[in-house]
Amino acid sequence: MSMGSPWKALADDNRRQILLILKKKDMIPTEIAKHFNFTLAAVSTHLRILRDADLLTEKKLGKNRFYSLNNKRTLDMIEFFEDVYDFKLNSLKEYVENKERKKMRLKNEINVT
Amino acid sequence: MSMGSPWKALADDNRRQILLILKKKDMIPTEIAKHFNFTLAAVSTHLRILRDADLLTEKKLGKNRFYSLNNKRTLDMIEFFEDVYDFKLNSLKEYVENKERKKMRLKNEINVT
DNA sequence: TAAATATTTAAATACTTATTTAATCATTAA
DNA sequence: TTAATGATTAAATAAGTATTTAAATATTTA
Secondary structure (H helix, E strand, O other): OOOOOHHHHHOOHHHHHHHHHHHHOOEOHHHHHOOOOOOHHHHHHHHHHHHHOOOEEEEEEOOEEEEEEOOHHHHHHHHHHHHHOHHHHHHHHHHHHHHHHHHHHHHHHHHHO | OOOOOHHHHHOOHHHHHHHHHHHHOOEOHHHHHOOOOOOHHHHHHHHHHHHHOOOEEEEEEOOEEEEEEOOHHHHHHHHHHHHHOHHHHHHHHHHHHHHHHHHHHHHHHHHHO
16 A cells, blocks of 8 residues: 555565566466465565565456566665665666676677577 | 675665665765764664675774775676666667767856856 | 773664464456 | 365464663774
């Protein structure tokens, strides 16, 4: 219901893991639960917290509820980092560009071989 | 001593506030404490947690201990976001560039007037 | 050396969070 | 409608966290 803190949502290791798992594809709670040692009920609670923090969205399809990533809050978090590390903006930019270059290189290598 | 989680360190509102305060200049705990309603002992604990998470560093100068921002961990956090929101890398880059443009514009305005 | 200042640490307490079990709700298939 | 499947919610508990007070440590100054 009420908007939860994305910082608190992300402070839990299992919840960050859930986000990483959902990166690959949207999933239903039962499927997510298979990746963990705790109960479906616990997964359900984690999903609620991630949803409340606007990091996930839920799509109801019949009996199933598909959870998917929602990146709106990402920029809020980055903005906070920028506020703190204002003077480091350039190195962040370089970092992102390097990652892109690396990805490009990989793509070219695959095309060549 | 042991390395603490930057996610847990950042999950606390007051600790994020401390980082924002230290953005302006390095400070000693007593000075930081003036910004809050809780005791110096509590500030000291928060500083330890931020230090353990590698978000702050301490420099001892005589009787004083100056705390300052340490941005090494920032990239770790961004990296996590990138893992999750891989496909959004471009928009992150645009975001950073826009911020830079805004800053430039501001600087020019000041020079002109 | 003693007093003053700056800070941390320890123990206690109150609060919050994660997880479980059991009960409940919603949808589909028989 | 009944049984089966997918998921949430509530109550209980255990573990973790924030804050306080009081005591302890380190450095400087008188």
